[in-house]
Amino acid sequence: MSDSMTVNIGICGLGTVGQGVWKHLTANRADLERRVGVKLNLARAAVRDLRKTRAVKIPAAKLTDDSFSIANDPSIHIVCELIGGTKLAREVTLTALRHGKIVVSANKALICEHGAEIISTARKHGGHFFFEASVAGGIPIIKAIREGLVANHFPRIYGILNGTCNYILTQMEDQDAPYADVLAEAKRLGYAEADESLDVDGWDTAHKAAVLAWLAHGRWVKTDQMIVEGISRITPADFKNASVLGYGIKLLAVITRDFKRDELSVRVHPTLLPEGNVIANVSGVFNAVSVTGDVVGTTLYSGRGAGQDATASAVISDIADAASLLKHGKGAHLLGEADESVPTCRLAPPENIRCRYYLRLTVKDEPGVLARVASVMARHRISIASVIQNPSEYSGAASLVLTTHESNERAMQRTLRQLKALGSVLEDPVLLRIGDFE
Template identity: 50%
Template sequence: MKSKYKIGFLGMGTVAQGVWRHLEENHSEMSRRLGADYELSLACVRSIAKKRGVDIPAEKLTENPDDVVLNPEIDIVCELMGGVDEAFKLVKKAIELGKIVITANKAMLCEKGAEIFGLLAKNPKSQIFFEASVAGGIPIIKSLREGLVANNFSLIYGILNGTCNYILTRMERENASYDAVLADARRLGYVEADESLDIDGIDSAHKAAVLAYLAYGRWVKLSEMIVTGIRDIRLEDMIWAREFNYRIKLLASIKSDTAAKKISVAVYPALLSLSDVVANVNEVFNAVALEGDLVGRTVHIGRGAGQNATASAVISDIADAFKALNSNSQYVPHSVQNGVEMMPLKDIESSFYIRLAVKDATGTLAKIASIFASCNVSIELLEQKKHENADEAWLILTTHKTSEFAIQQACSALESSEQVLEKPFVLRIFENSPS
């Protein structure tokens, strides 16, 4: 065991500054808690001249990432720069040199996770920790890796994007439009520079891929998931949900058919019963529910982002890094299942809510009904609502349980119909059970 471990940083943005500040200002206490002394050795930044919210000596700053990664004295590399290709190139170097890597980069993990863990298998002295990549201040990675290690999971679901949760909360609470609340979210800095990452469900999908790997040992590509965002949600949908004791949330859902060794991974806005704890998690908070075969259901709630919450997760990984350096142990996902495949769409079932803008004319309802029948989709409830245009109407309907494949067929046929004036809007009615 070394008397002092040296930590280097790739990137010194908001989260990294929070980590540096807390470890620097509380050095004595944190050394005691972490079980070893440490030195914040070097940070790679885009511009040394840039003013930051934390005071870092000039001699501890560099603009060359290799100064951090290739430095033989640095034991732990904290990759907090973001992006995929450049970050992966640097992480690869660090692993090949036997260093411990800590990252909050869910996009890199989602796209390069299989390669990263392949590299780790060839470099047993190295290790990667990534608590901060999912749900910020909620220790969900550690829960899966350690606290719930005895369990196999039939269902994992929850809210993994605080921006979308904030928007949906305010839309419902204030009867405000999506566009109005999104504008406020931009002003408050809640939305990524590339807002499609949040709004279109991509950020949540990256995080879902990490959870799927931890639970099932398979890296799921975005192309293998159902991924839908919140752009098309209207107040009419919020009002209907409220009337029937639902709430609309952007959910990440991972379901497992253990017997068939198949999983489904999806991100979509869903109608969630108000009796579900997750439905009552609002604002920028995240929530993750896990259904284990031994523990049953556990629900984890907390801040999903922000400097301090995410810095807390990074420091948790530093504590694990110290343990790994002392023991030379390497993490292997506890639920690796050889040959795990993705469920085909015909095997993924749900009930659905569908909103249609249609011609307000004789024969429209009959045509709509015939399309659903031809696709073997059974309608459970049908309501007609007044449209802002005199010759149009809103149709709100729900279905009995049917497959993703059947609903996609039905929506494609509806979109081609002369009676339907806009692309059908679809919400899943989420059942918090794996079946």
Template identity: 70%
Template sequence: MSTPKTIKIGLCGFGTVGQGVWQHLERARTDLEARLGVKLELARAAVRDLKRARDVAIPADKITGDALSIANDPSLAIVCELIGGTTLAREVTLAALKRGAIVVSANKALLCDHGAELFETARKHGGQLLFEASVAGGIPIIKALREGLVANRFTQIYGILNGTCNYILTRMVQEGAPYATILADAKRLGYAEADESLDVDGWDTAHKASVLAFLAHGVWIKTDKMIVEGIAKITQADLKHAAALGYGIKLLAVITRDFAANQLFVRVHPTLIPEERVLASVNGVFNGVSVTGDVVGTTTYIGRGAGRDATASAVISDIVDAAAILATGKAVPSIPGSSSYASSQPPSLAPLEKITGRYYVRTLVKDEPGVLAQIATVMANHKVSIASVTQPEVAEEGTASLILTTHLSNEHAIRETLADLARLPSVVEAPLLLRIGDFAE
């Protein structure tokens, strides 16, 4: 009997996720080798600080401070890029792809900023890039889009892609505490970074939305071409009023495509989502993604979206796929946008006038006669029809808080409306805009 082939694996980055990958892959290695018919060897790991104590101990001769030495090592057929950021991570990924290695990455920011360059490099040099862990942690959403739902065209994808924001909004609802208090707890518990802006301002979700848009539609949408808004301005009044209307509030990524017009739009923002929708009940640090295809209809995926074990699970899934590719010579399915994929004309970005929906507007105004008439006039000037008006609470003396919902309008009209409202002398602070997610399923 011949000796099974040995596939050597190198890890660039040995923080929380890297240690989880090493630990769980070692634990499951015997079973995985039996399934794959090959030997898996965790050969080397690159770290930032050689002296730092770690939870997972590995032999000293397997640790290096030079990530590029792993990327350039011809004996390592699989390189896991778990560094984060877009500088050294890009150098490592390009170096490994240029020598024809398979790179496994959990880096959504890298893919969003440099995905086109990375996939072209892989194509040119015979490498491959696998990235299941870059979106929604332990939820196999990338495999679903690339493999399980390959027969579909996707008219709509929307989801909760950031566990930190979902944790904050969930606790605000359950405990009635303000945003700032819950955010401080999230930092203390390690759910939010010291600089929370990447999460709470929507940028982490936007990076992930870019990856999903590429998988579903074959084009890279940069974050500066999206609507990106965060959760910092959400108040208890918003949550309570949304609940009274039959909605929860979630930070959603929304990817929509009009195939008739061949137009695509990607946006990230807090959204009022009907309570009967499955994702309205996805709470805490969990993520959820709803995918609507023209063949299968709507499918929903829920699971842990972040953390050591969930992300490590997705990375190991890609490592196993990479080992299977190396053992059998069979490549992963082509994806839209890659050079080997014979796609139709790529979609263009839809103009704001084509992005329609209903809206929730909260504003603080002077408590004086005629203010509501002024607001109604501004909205009418932009053909934005008011559906309801509520004054939910007593504001500061001399002011009133107003919450309005609209009938169907569009992003261009509502932006112009809010700009004009903010200029009214009777409006005390800039209005808050939330979208109402009446998603068709």
């Protein structure tokens, strides 16, 4: 295509991210055009409410309330799907791809739920799908895995993928404050949504983990095939106990591939990390991802994982890649075009998912309790590594904290069920994994 080529861009969704993309692309367009070698034209934007006042000024003639008019417009080359949700976003995405367009998306839930269909549609109709902004905001983790580390197989990827949870956990530790108080403050500051469940229950991180698992291993893992646990039961006491043991606590996504067994596991849960671990020291709303490759070893990526500017940066990076693809006919769009007839790895059964564990029990303060707990654990061949006993906030109760030697998920879940049935255990146990990743 000629050097004077103009690439027309349509944005579907002008929320926080969409406005950021429009703002920064407008401000930096001349420099981007020099780098990419084409003219970039923000042609149209679709919004829900045409009358709404926005921070970014956009000519009325460029606004529409019909996203499909952008997806179907033959003059628009790149469609940015920034709608959110999965229903309308899926329909707009598939419509654009069926016309052979390039779609840029920041929608991790859409990719997690419909990624296979989207990639298949793109291949069938000659469209392309870019999604750097869907995971870890401004951190170029997707480009790192699909391009910079393409020579590698990945036995382990783990990290912090949700800034809201990381902010809450950081504040709980720093202020010795209960979860509910810190959550309320996070909502006041705009770090947490009014309905915080998607973040704090681990589902947002799980959606992102699904994207990374597919990138690294070519298999779509549904959230109901993962271990997904949130942070709402963590207390300031857990941070004190972890500190005594030499650990911090982070909500992590952990993607592990056992190449000998050809098994993959994807988990999201609060994890004790050694205090010297770099990711254990990533605080506030920042994200961080550790990627271990069989050729390069371990590399680490950290930065702002959310917010208008960080996410807009990733979207614009994909727009630049898409424009380069249109001009030169090559680029990162080749991702995922492997032979799908080759079997992918299977999911690891619970008995093959192994780690050490931290277990906190609220128990009756009476003789013989520890012996009964130890007996249940021994029944499932779980070996106790350490014991911490503290007073409980409840009268006549004690807090019993155990760490284990390496065990597995099946044994641990069976143990939890039997511990709950003990009359001397007063509350559901709190179970955290210990991340010995080094």
